[in-house]
Amino acid sequence: MSEHNLDKEKLKKLEDYIDGLEEKEGCLINVLHEAQDIFGYLPEEVQLFISRKLGLTAAKVFGVATFYSFFSLEPHGKHIISVCMGTACFVKGADKILNEFKTRLKIKDNNTSEDGMFTIDTLRCVGACGLAPVVTVDGKVYGRVKVEDVEGIIKEYTEG
Helix, strand or coil: CCHHHCCHHHHHHHHHHHHCCCCCCCCHHHHHHHHHHHHCCCCHHHHHHHHHHHCCCHHHHHHHHHHCCCCCCCCCCCEEEEEECCHHHHHCCHHHHHHHHHHHCCCCCCCECCCCCEEEEEECCCCCHHHCCCEEECCEEECCCCHHHHHHHHHHHHCC
16 A cells, blocks of 8 residues: 555645744654544555655654554554553453453454444553542543443444
8 A cells, every 4th residue: 555545635635734834843643643643543655755855764754653652554444442440440340341342342353343333442441440440441431330331331322
């Protein structure tokens, strides 16, 4: 895949953002954030485009993109489900909740459902241990989640 296969409108939006920066030095993280907001993730072609526009090596851009966990090199689903696997949540069955989400959404090796609706991941600690086990969907927090709640949570996002 090359730059030519990217959405031209999105690429133009990113280019305009970069061109509008007064100071290009030290702005890589901001540019990566903007690119991820535009494209939804940071495909290799976008990283190469950024490296050329900022005069940085591709290795530098890739290094920063992979160092920070906020950035994703793979496309995400429309909705992001995060299951807390911190000690309190794990002890209260977070692993069973995670497996139920994966089973119901038919998620196997990668973390995104085939229809592109959901991506599931795990977190180390949400910081809401009193609500364990905790699940977030697009930032909305669900506390004291039980395996039997999973179907209802999914329906909120598929029927809404």
